[in-house]
Amino acid sequence: MKLQLLQPGLLRSSLLNILLLPAVLLSMVLATDAQQTAAGDMATEQKIRTLISQMTLQEKVSLLHGNSKFYVAGIKRLGIPEWALSDGPHGVRAEINRHDWAYAGWTNDSATCFPPGTALAATWNPALAYQQGLVLAEEARYRKKDVLLGPGVNIIRSPLCGRNFEYMSEDPLLVSKMAVAYIKALQSKDVAASVKHWLANNQEEHRDSIDVTMSERALREIYLPAFKASVTEGGAYTVMAAYNRFRGEWCSENDYLNRQLLRNEFGFKGVLMTDWSAAHSTVKAALTGLDLEMGTDKKDYNEWYFASPLVKAVEEGKVPVSVVDEKVGNVLRVMFNTKVFDEKNREKGTMNTPAHQQAAYHAAAEAAVLLQNKGKLLPLQVDKLKSIAVIGDNATRKHCSGGLSSEIKTLYEITPLQALQQKLGARVKINYAQGYEKQSTFREGNNTGQSSADKVDWKLIDEAVAAARESDVAIIFGGLNHDFDTESSDKQNMDLPYGQEILIQEVAKANPNTIVVIIAGSPVKLAGIVHRVPAILWSWFGGMEAGNVVADLLSGKINPSGKLPFTLPVSLSQSPAHALGNFPGRDLKVNYEEDILVGYRWFDTKRIQPQFPFGYGLSYTDFSISHFSTDKVSYGKNEIIHAKFTIKNTGSLHGAEVVQLYVSDPVCSVLRPEKELKAFEKIFLKPGETKTVELQVKVADLAFYDELKKAWNAEAGEYILQIGNSSHNIFQKEKISVK
Ligand code: BGC
Numbered sequence: 001m002k003l004q005l006l007q008p009g010l011l012r013s014s015l016l017n018i019l020l021l022p023a024v025l026l027s028m029v030l031a032t033d034a035q036q037t038a039a040g041d042m043a044t045e046q047k048i049r050t051l052i053s054q055m056t057l058q059e060k061v062s063l064l065h066g067n068s069k070f071y072v073a074g075i076k077r078l079g080i081p082e083w084a085l086s087d088g089p090h091g092v093r094a095e096i097n098r099h100d101w102a103y104a105g106w107t108n109d110s111a112t113c114f115p116p117g118t119a120l121a122a123t124w125n126p127a128l129a130y131q132q133g134l135v136l137a138e139e140a141r142y143r144k145k146d147v148l149l150g151p152g153v154n155i156i157r158s159p160l161c162g163r164n165f166e167y168m169s170e171d172p173l174l175v176s177k178m179a180v181a182y183i184k185a186l187q188s189k190d191v192a193a194s195v196k197h198w199l200a201n202n203q204e205e206h207r208d209s210i211d212v213t214m215s216e217r218a219l220r221e222i223y224l225p226a227f228k229a230s231v232t233e234g235g236a237y238t239v240m241a242a243y244n245r246f247r248g249e250w251c252s253e254n255d256y257l258n259r260q261l262l263r264n265e266f267g268f269k270g271v272l273m274t275d276w277s278a279a280h281s282t283v284k285a286a287l288t289g290l291d292l293e294m295g296t297d298k299k300d301y302n303e304w305y306f307a308s309p310l311v312k313a314v315e316e317g318k319v320p321v322s323v324v325d326e327k328v329g330n331v332l333r334v335m336f337n338t339k340v341f342d343e344k345n346r347e348k349g350t351m352n353t354p355a356h357q358q359a360a361y362h363a364a365a366e367a368a369v370l371l372q373n374k375g376k377l378l379p380l381q382v383d384k385l386k387s388i389a390v391i392g393d394n395a396t397r398k399h400c401s402g403g404l405s406s407e408i409k410t411l412y413e414i415t416p417l418q419a420l421q422q423k424l425g426a427r428v429k430i431n432y433a434q435g436y437e438k439q440s441t442f443r444e445g446n447n448t449g450q451s452s453a454d455k456v457d458w459k460l461i462d463e464a465v466a467a468a469r470e471s472d473v474a475i476i477f478g479g480l481n482h483d484f485d486t487e488s489s490d491k492q493n494m495d496l497p498y499g500q501e502i503l504i505q506e507v508a509k510a511n512p513n514t515i516v517v518i519i520a521g522s523p524v525k526l527a528g529i530v531h532r533v534p535a536i537l538w539s540w541f542g543g544m545e546a547g548n549v550v551a552d553l554l555s556g557k558i559n560p561s562g563k564l565p566f567t568l569p570v571s572l573s574q575s576p577a578h579a580l581g582n583f584p585g586r587d588l589k590v591n592y593e594e595d596i597l598v599g600y601r602w603f604d605t606k607r608i609q610p611q612f613p614f615g616y617g618l619s620y621t622d623f624s625i626s627h628f629s630t631d632k633v634s635y636g637k638n639e640i641i642h643a644k645f646t647i648k649n650t651g652s653l654h655g656a657e658v659v660q661l662y663v664s665d666p667v668c669s670v671l672r673p674e675k676e677l678k679a680f681e682k683i684f685l686k687p688g689e690t691k692t693v694e695l696q697v698k699v700a701d702l703a704f705y706d707e708l709k710k711a712w713n714a715e716a717g718e719y720i721l722q723i724g725n726s727s728h729n730i731f732q733k734e735k736i737s738v739k
Contacts, residue, residue, distance in 0.1 A: 165521020
């Protein structure tokens with residue numbers, strides 16, 4: 001059986017070839033850009049001042065609030081066009097009516113649908129986030145959009161958060177790397193990113209009223225880094241303030257978040273907008289740094305906080321006009337940066353080209369995580385198979401159109417059953433059985449259908465068992481759907497719904513060659529099946545190419561190379577927020593008591609064995625990692641550690657391994673997590689190929705946030721660098737010391 005090299009073999013288009021630029025060249029391009037911008041910046045600032053000087057107060061304020069669901073009015077007489085915003089971390093959302101939430105029914109807005117956030121992070125390949133950003137920008141521009149509302153960079157704190165699928169990971173470094181690449185690509189094609197949801201929107205339950213508190217250290221080490229990197233490294237042009245409160249104040253009018261951190265510390269010069277209907281005041285929000293009010297639930301747009309009430313507040317002297325000018329300046333700056341005033345040279349965009357679809361395929365291909373493969377059941381020996389039982393509602397269910405604001409009207413979506421029939425059907429008999437039924441119905445704001453979705457349907461199970469019995473192998477497509485992984489409500493538990501556990505157990509009894517494919521965007525409990533079936537593949541919500549990818553993974557055309565971007569607990573009670581009983585909080589308050597011990601930081605420090613650890617994922621080939629060394633044994637605080645290792649593909653198939661560098665600080669004046677991810681690299685290797693790879697870590701990045709000093713502190717002493725292919729599978733350790 002021939003396996004394809006995942007990268008660069010699959011990339012063909014010129015768009016995608018940009019990705020193949022060596023990192024050095026890419027950074028040179030970006031550096032030259034930076035030098036040129038200084039001069040450009042001054043000219044732009046002058047133009048901004050000139051435009052503002054020509055505006056009436058009413059005109060200024062008209063730029064600071066929506067005039068429909070996703071648009072902001074322009075000022076015709078000054079040549080300022082209306083501003084168009086669109087949803088979509090993983091695809092450009094279809095056109096919505098100006099004044100209500102119904103879809104407008106356009107015929108040219110069927111988008112490319114990528115796998116959502118957790119899948120993107122599971123690729124551990126920032127080049128794919130970059131590729132996705134380029135495609136999204138091209139489609140956004142084709143649709144004449146100026147701002148795309150993504151990426152979602154909140155940390156996965158609990159397995160239950162409904163929006164985990166849109167977010168990326170429990171680890172701040174992994175989220176940061178993916179977000180920065182995504183934003184740079186998107187904005188390189190004249191579309192502004194909107195990093196969301198600023199800040200601590202880590203649950204959907206009571207999201208519009210909950211007050212989140214956490215230590216300054218947890219904020220700095222866990223919840224801020226991805227936002228900070230998005231702004232300071234990614235250069236994000238806009239940020240979206242979350243619905244919730246943070247330390248008592250709404251995020252949209254939070255002086256600490258918006259003035260002190262975002263503006264002063266991060267140097268953010270772009271637009272801070274509200275989430276849709278997350279504004280709560282005029283004067284306070286204006287003074288604390290909010291620029292743009294969107295989605296407020298009042299029919300008359302003039303009544304919005306940042307409409308007539310803002311004009312009035314300025315007239316009454318409650319808000320200085322300079323504050324309004326600053327906001328208008330921020331909006332105009334983003335417009336200039338995205339060439340809104342330079343249509344001729346602006347990205348024109350394309351829609352759903354074969355290259356875009358190939359990018360969606362590629363993202364899904366590198367996202368899939370092979371969790372278990374006993375007896376090397378996978379890849380399937382297709383030539384030797386006569387029949388396959390394909391079981392499960394998720395074998396035929398399409399997912400792109402779910403999840404609420406990130407839902408995509410995709411041009412097409414291939415289901416697993418369709419793809420298997422198309423690719424193997426001529427040679428192999430496919431016996432399909434539904435196995436379980438989707439018993440829930442999603443209702444926004446009151447998604448209680450989930451809890452009664454656990455009936456065991458013995459009729460469907462019997463049919464599935466019969467199909468499995470008469471087939472050489474059985475493949476069960478289970479997991480979740482967007483009744484569970486969705487905006488606006490959290491999951492109520494981590495279980496596999498609809499009696500799937502029993503279904504899987506019964507099918508496995510009937511056919512020992514049973515493979516489970518999990519389609520889900522957030523952790524589910526696998527304890528009831530992991531010892532019953534030989535093979536488990538986690539293929540996420542796979543976007544428009546989901547079926548093709550999963551069929552190619554099963555048949556061995558692609559070799560799995562994804563790694564878990566979150567810890568998969570045995571049970572919910574293992575998980576930090578749940579072990580401490582502080583999810584989703586009490587009396588509309590939640591304190592993040594687990595502090596910095598989020599995800600694997602908790603599991604490893606507390607010595608809790610999860611079902612599958614963070615960073616875990618198998619391949620159809622094998623790798624050996626050796627010769628781990630650092631360039632020195634002792635470093636100064638401003639130095640960079642150069643760590644090298646050798647990796648060899650010792651198997652007979654092409655493949656990719658994600659090598660992860662973790663650091664421990666065994667003796668420290670404060671509690672440190674057992675280990676923390678500090679660098680990673682996905683390495684593609686032919687059979688027998690060896691590469692020596694260097695990872696770099698700044699000594700400064702070994703620091704913890706010292707609450708006493710109110711500063712980062714890399715204490716002098718010994719640190720242990722550990723290299724592995726998951727947070728648990730460590731191959732070698734090296735001690736270094738910091739002076
Ligand atoms: C979501 C945002 C989204 C906005 C616009 C809100 O409900 O939280 O993520 O961008 O709606 O649809």
